[in-house]
Amino acid sequence: xxxxxxxRASVAGREILTGxxxxxxxxxxxxxxxxxGSGKSTLSYVLAGRDGYEVTGxxxxxxxxxxLDLDPEERAxxxxxxxxxxxxxxxxxxxxxxxxxxxxxxxxxxGEAALDSVSFMRLMKERLKVxxxxxxxxxxxxxxxxxxxxxxxxxxxxxxxxxxxxxxLDETDSGLDIDALRLVADGxxxxxxxxxxxxxxxxxxxxxxxxxxxxxxxxxxxxxxxSGGKELAMELEEKGYGWITGEEAA
Amino acid sequence: MNAxxxxxxxxxxxxxxxxxxxGADLDWLATARQRALASARALxxxxxxxxxxxxxxxxxxxxxxxxxxxxxxxxxxxxxxxxHLIAGLDSHRVVLVDGRFAPGLSDLGDxxxxxxxxxxxxxxxxxxxxxxxxxxxxxxxxxxLFAALNTVAMRDGLVVLVEPGVRLARPIELIxxxxxxxxxxxxxxxxxxxxxxxxxxxxxxxxxxxxxxRCCTNLVGxxxxxxxxxxxxxRVQTEGAQTFHISALHIALESQSRYRGLNVGxxxxxxxxxxxxxxxxxxxxxxxxxxYLAGDRQLIDFHLDVDHAVPGCxxxxxxxxxxxxxxxxxFDGRVLVxxxxxxxxxxxxxxxxxxxxxxxxxxxxxxEIYADDVKCSHGTTVGQIEPETLFYLRARGIPAIxxxxxxxxxxxxxxxxxxxxxxxxxGHVAELVGARLxxxxxx
Ligand SMILES: Nc1ncnc2c1ncn2[C@@H]1O[C@H](COP(=O)(O)OP(=O)(O)OP(=O)(O)O)[C@@H](O)[C@H]1O
Ligand SMILES: [Mg+2]
Numbered sequence: 001x002x003x004x005x006x007x008r009a010s011v012a013g014r015e016i017l018t019g020x021x022x023x024x025x026x027x028x029x030x031x032x033x034x035x036x037g038s039g040k041s042t043l044s045y046v047l048a049g050r051d052g053y054e055v056t057g058x059x060x061x062x063x064x065x066x067x068l069d070l071d072p073e074e075r076a077x078x079x080x081x082x083x084x085x086x087x088x089x090x091x092x093x094x095x096x097x098x099x100x101x102x103x104x105x106x107x108x109x110x111g112e113a114a115l116d117s118v119s120f121m122r123l124m125k126e127r128l129k130v131x132x133x134x135x136x137x138x139x140x141x142x143x144x145x146x147x148x149x150x151x152x153x154x155x156x157x158x159x160x161x162x163x164x165x166x167x168x169l170d171e172t173d174s175g176l177d178i179d180a181l182r183l184v185a186d187g188x189x190x191x192x193x194x195x196x197x198x199x200x201x202x203x204x205x206x207x208x209x210x211x212x213x214x215x216x217x218x219x220x221x222x223x224x225x226x227s228g229g230k231e232l233a234m235e236l237e238e239k240g241y242g243w244i245t246g247e248e249a250a
Numbered sequence: 251m252n253a254x255x256x257x258x259x260x261x262x263x264x265x266x267x268x269x270x271x272x273g274a275d276l277d278w279l280a281t282a283r284q285r286a287l288a289s290a291r292a293l294x295x296x297x298x299x300x301x302x303x304x305x306x307x308x309x310x311x312x313x314x315x316x317x318x319x320x321x322x323x324x325x326x327x328x329x330x331x332x333x334h335l336i337a338g339l340d341s342h343r344v345v346l347v348d349g350r351f352a353p354g355l356s357d358l359g360d361x362x363x364x365x366x367x368x369x370x371x372x373x374x375x376x377x378x379x380x381x382x383x384x385x386x387x388x389x390x391x392x393x394x395l396f397a398a399l400n401t402v403a404m405r406d407g408l409v410v411l412v413e414p415g416v417r418l419a420r421p422i423e424l425i426x427x428x429x430x431x432x433x434x435x436x437x438x439x440x441x442x443x444x445x446x447x448x449x450x451x452x453x454x455x456x457x458x459x460x461x462x463x464r465c466c467t468n469l470v471g472x473x474x475x476x477x478x479x480x481x482x483x484x485r486v487q488t489e490g491a492q493t494f495h496i497s498a499l500h501i502a503l504e505s506q507s508r509y510r511g512l513n514v515g516x517x518x519x520x521x522x523x524x525x526x527x528x529x530x531x532x533x534x535x536x537x538x539x540x541x542y543l544a545g546d547r548q549l550i551d552f553h554l555d556v557d558h559a560v561p562g563c564x565x566x567x568x569x570x571x572x573x574x575x576x577x578x579x580x581f582d583g584r585v586l587v588x589x590x591x592x593x594x595x596x597x598x599x600x601x602x603x604x605x606x607x608x609x610x611x612x613x614x615x616x617x618e619i620y621a622d623d624v625k626c627s628h629g630t631t632v633g634q635i636e637p638e639t640l641f642y643l644r645a646r647g648i649p650a651i652x653x654x655x656x657x658x659x660x661x662x663x664x665x666x667x668x669x670x671x672x673x674x675x676x677g678h679v680a681e682l683v684g685a686r687l688x689x690x691x692x693x
Contacts, residue, residue: 072641073648090642092664093660101648101656102646105649
């Protein structure tokens with residue numbers, strides 16, 4: 001589904017991704033861990049198509065197509081979703097209105113009919129229930145004045161509404177209390193399906209207790225330097241990154 | 251004092267026929283008109299050397315050579331009005347056509363006790379005592395030359411008098427309909443809104459017209475709020491593309507009174523609005539907010555002048571602008587806190603969104619504070635849509651152009667939200683703003 005080969009990218013003239021390889025198959029969940037500043041968010045942004053990230057080498061294929069050639073909205077319309085590490089506040093933009101615009105833009109781009117208000121409301125209420133979220137969320141402006149945890153939950157709600165085929169969760173667990181972590185993880189698990197792949201960026205092994213990944217990768221200095229199964233996360237939790245990055249240097 | 255020639259604007263004065271002005275036989279009004287004329291001659295025609303007109307050239311206005319409409323009643327048909335009505339807005343409706351009260355188009359049935367609504371010309375001839383001490387009482391000779399000219403030449407307009415303690419359930423809606431004649435004409439309507447002690451009212455004031463009409467509105471409004479009175483005043487200017495708009499609104503606030511004014515400037519080729527508020531008693535609040543959108547061949551200018559003459563009052567000014575194409579706007583907000591006006595609370599914000607490199611905004615907040623125990627702040631921003639914000643919407647599948655529109659609407663909505671209690675009016679204005687943004691070529 002997603003194939004990244006030798007990806008290099010610079011921000012403000014500085015190379016952050018230094019030849020990154022990653023293969024994500026349909027239905028797989030990949031966890032990416034790595035020290036602060038290693039390039040995890042940069043990878044997320046490059047995949048989502050944010051301006052200011054210059055790709056200087058390598059390639060990214062999404063269902064065989066050149067992903068890097070597409071505008072951010074086209075990527076979203078094809079089923080890519082990024083849950084932001086720092087979700088943006090949109091005062092004046094109502095959550096319901098926003099989600100309807102997004103969902104219908106995606107549906108229209110795919111040649112599907114736009115959802116009418118009644119079906120849309122029904123879908124929203126159903127997804128809120130699955131995620132144990134309060135209906136007041138629908139009346140609020142997107143992330144405006146939300147607590148850190150509320151923003152993260154709203155990202156997951158958006159994901160549940162837009163039903164992406166590839167979701168990238170950039171530290172969605174950071175800033176969540178224990179109960180919220182549980183709810184978010186349950187929500188993510190409810191969305192797991194053989195057609196839906198996920199890349200979960202996290203610093204904490206705990207999330208991976210709830211969301212069982214198929215693969216765990218360590219990203220350091222802009223590259224994947226170690227890949228393994230779930231046990232790799234536990235080893236990292238115990239020994240820290242020095243264990244691998246040190247080994248790398250040696 | 252030097253009497254200055256008024257050039258083109260000599261024509262705006264009533265000529266030899268001044269006798270036919272309503273109220274010509276009233277001494278107090280004759281005195282007020284004479285004072286205003288002297289003030290007009292002393293002020294002369296403003297130029298770019300006058301600070302208050304530095305960014306607002308009169309060149310176009312002078313070139314149009316507008317002349318006043320005569321004494322004859324205007325000829326608007328119900329059809330002319332129909333297109334401008336807002337479905338579902340339940341109001342006591344008054345229509346002024348080219349500045350003249352049009353009873354036939356107005357809807358003044360079922361006025362509750364304690365509310366008087368009348369045409370100014372009518373009241374001047376039938377019950378001038380109701381006006382003495384009130385008309386020109388708030389505005390004085392006026393904010394500028396044009397306000398003074400209005401006082402000299404006014405013949406009609408609207409008077410709203412609300413008795414003490416009366417709280418109106420329905421809003422009053424004043425529609426200024428510009429129809430125009432073959433010859434470019436200037437209407438000089440006058441409004442007087444006076445609320446007695448503890449009275450409460452809502453006034454929706456709309457300026458409408460067609461793109462074909464070549465005309466000018468030169469309005470002076472006076473608002474007098476008695477002790478603890480409350481007025482919500484929602485003004486929406488959507489005049490046609492060839493219209494010139496001048497309006498000066500003067501507000502006097504007695505103690506504990508509240509004025510909440512919202513000004514939307516969308517239309518006209520050239521629009522200048524002065525909002526002048528003066529606190530006359532302690533514990534009063536004045537809230538002025540506004541939204542303006544200016545595009546190609548359009549200038550929108552707001553001048554605010556808030557005078558904290560007495561202690562313990564609060565004023566808040568919140569104006570936002572969206573400039574596109576070659577649009578230009580001016581925001582000049584002045585707040586004066588007198589030496590004795592301790593415990594004053596004044597806050598002024600002006601935020602602008604520039605959607606093109608050719609658009610221009612001149613913004614000038616001025617706080618003049620002579621008291622020491624006060625809470626005052628001001629902030630101005632001029633910016634573009636944040637790339638990070640735009641990316642967030644696009645990352646959700648929303649195409650870039652639509653995303654920009656949504657963000658502009660959201661920017662505007664922070665002001666327009668105050669219209670929500672007025673239901674259909676909010677929908678109407680939000681739709682107009684949305685339709686305008688539909689036509690904006692982003693980048
Ligand atoms: N706009 C920018 N300008 C300059 N440097 C940047 C910019 N964006 C990112 N960087 C730098 O790129 C490097 C990688 O940042 P990135 O946000 O991808 O790290 P991360 O792995 O997500 O870290 P964290 O775990 O703290 O979220 C950092 O050194 C960061 O300072
Ligand atoms: Mg990060």
